[in-house]
Amino acid sequence: MNKIAALLLIITFINSSFGQDTFSITAVDPVTGLVGSAGASCVAGSIILSDVHPNRGVIHTQAYYRAANQIYARGLMNMGLTPQQIIDSLVAHDEQNNPAIRQYGITDFIGSTVRTAGYTGVNCSDYKNHNLGPTFTVQGNILLGQQILDSMYNRYLNTPGTMAEKLMAALQGAKVIGADTRCFVRNTSTISAFIRVAKPTDPQSGPYWLDLNVQNTLSGHDPIDSLQILFNQWQTTGISNNQGIYPETFSLGQNYPNPFNPNTSITFDIGKLSYVKLAVYDITGKEVAVLADYNFHRGRYTINFDAAGLASGVYIYRIFANDVLQGTTQNFTDTKKMIIVK
Numbered sequence: 001m002n003k004i005a006a007l008l009l010i011i012t013f014i015n016s017s018f019g020q021d022t023f024s025i026t027a028v029d030p031v032t033g034l035v036g037s038a039g040a041s042c043v044a045g046s047i048i049l050s051d052v053h054p055n056r057g058v059i060h061t062q063a064y065y066r067a068a069n070q071i072y073a074r075g076l077m078n079m080g081l082t083p084q085q086i087i088d089s090l091v092a093h094d095e096q097n098n099p100a101i102r103q104y105g106i107t108d109f110i111g112s113t114v115r116t117a118g119y120t121g122v123n124c125s126d127y128k129n130h131n132l133g134p135t136f137t138v139q140g141n142i143l144l145g146q147q148i149l150d151s152m153y154n155r156y157l158n159t160p161g162t163m164a165e166k167l168m169a170a171l172q173g174a175k176v177i178g179a180d181t182r183c184f185v186r187n188t189s190t191i192s193a194f195i196r197v198a199k200p201t202d203p204q205s206g207p208y209w210l211d212l213n214v215q216n217t218l219s220g221h222d223p224i225d226s227l228q229i230l231f232n233q234w235q236t237t238g239i240s241n242n243q244g245i246y247p248e249t250f251s252l253g254q255n256y257p258n259p260f261n262p263n264t265s266i267t268f269d270i271g272k273l274s275y276v277k278l279a280v281y282d283i284t285g286k287e288v289a290v291l292a293d294y295n296f297h298r299g300r301y302t303i304n305f306d307a308a309g310l311a312s313g314v315y316i317y318r319i320f321a322n323d324v325l326q327g328t329t330q331n332f333t334d335t336k337k338m339i340i341v342k
Contacts, residue, residue: 022147022180022190023140024049025156025170026058026116029163030109030135038167040193040224042142042180044216044335052208053077055119055200057108059086059251061105063124063141064102064266068095083108083117091119105130105137125202133157138170142181148174154341164197164210168231171195171230175224186219193223194302195231210234212318218320234337252319262308270296277320278303280338288315312342 006048010263024039024046031260037050037058051059051074059077062069069090076086087114091099102125107116118137131153138152151173172191180182183191197210214223244285253267266278278292286309289302305317318335 003324021141022046022062022106023138023152024060024062025136025138025152025167026060026105026107026164027049027156027167028107028109029231030056030112030114032163034163034197035107036163036167036195036197038171038195040174040180040190040194041048041192042182042186045191046190046192047215049212050194050196052196052198052206053108054198054202054204054208057083057106060105060137062103062139063121063128064098065163066095066102067103073106077106077108077267087119089115100124103128103130103141105139107135107137109135112217113312114245144176144179144181144201148176148179150174164231167195167197168228171224171227174198175222185314188220189219190223192216193227195227218317242296246297252336254336255317255338259340259341260307261340262310264307264338265302266291266305267300268318269300270321273297275322279318280305280307281316281318283314283316291317303305307340310340312340314339 002068027036031056033209035056035058036056037052039046039049039060048256049060049062051061051070051325056130057077059073061073072093073086073090076089086106087104090104094102100121102119102121103124104119107114109115114135115216118131118132118136120128120130120139120140127143127145129146129149130137130139131149133153133156136156138149140149143149151313152170155173156166156170175189177187177189180187183189192215194213195210196208196209199328202208212234214226216224217223253264255264257264268278270276274296276292277295279287279289280289280291289305291305315338316335317338
């Protein structure tokens with residue numbers, strides 16, 4: 001097997017490791033034209049399931065997530081199919097011919113008419129279910145129980161305010177230890193969480209009006225709490241972390257060049273005095289290098305990584321940051337991939 005083929009195999013392995021995503025909500029508002037998406041999971045990067053179509057709708061493809069299924073569903077929405085037609089076609093044309101392990105939630109609107117549809121495969125991990133609301137869907141698997149979905153449903157339906165506030169309230173309704181049962185041992189609901197709201201005039205691929213993502217958290221730190229901090233700041237500043245700014249703590253940029261041999265540079269921004277650990281891991285999760293492990297003042301930093309001692313392959317670089325003045329109450333983590341070719 002040549003190096004390129006081996007690297008593609010490794011990348012496929014990493015992408016498939018996002019095996020399941022737990023609870024999420026899709027929503028539209030035909031009066032304002034807003035569309036919204038939110039969710040959380042006990043795997044990092046749950047935002048991968050979110051597919052937002054400004055001025056049209058939202059698709060969530062979750063449970064044994066496959067990028068090909070999501071791309072297929074996106075094409076069907078762009079063609080004008082209804083949510084139920086999209087789901088019927090997804091089930092009939094599953095990439096692995098195994099729709100029984102998938103879960104979908106789709107909401108859209110045409111004029112003043114809202115259309116919703118959901119699907120929960122019989123072989124999704126228990127507890128699994130989906131609920132259809134008048135302008136939204138709630139779905140989840142590997143759950144503590146139906147109470148998680150009911151709480152999200154009721155919070156969204158009954159919380160006054162904007163769509164963004166209703167989505168955030170729905171996530172807070174699911175912030176129960178072990179809501180995703182895999183996270184009992186972490187003493188949290190989940191590992192990652194996200195919220196998105198797009199205006200009708202937003203570009204199809206973003207940036208969206210609201211786009212906040214907590215990619216990963218350490219054990220004992222609930223990502224919905226971290227997301228709430230970002231959300232509160234967004235309400236004040238209008239800044240989303242997809243715009244390259246974590247107002248409270250940091251943003252982690254891409255390494256350049258990537259792929260590289262043997263040196264690359266990693267850039268990150270610090271919003272305030274913070275303890276930062278920047279480390280590199282192989283695909284098994286083993287730490288292979290620590291590039292920073294001390295306090296940083298506000299500013300932009302670039303650190304060079306010399307991988308001369310490592311083999312070719314895909315590696316992960318991860319940054320942990322704690323607000324020094326606030327202790328561990330504002331802890332953020334972000335992770336990205338790098339490729340070494342020799």
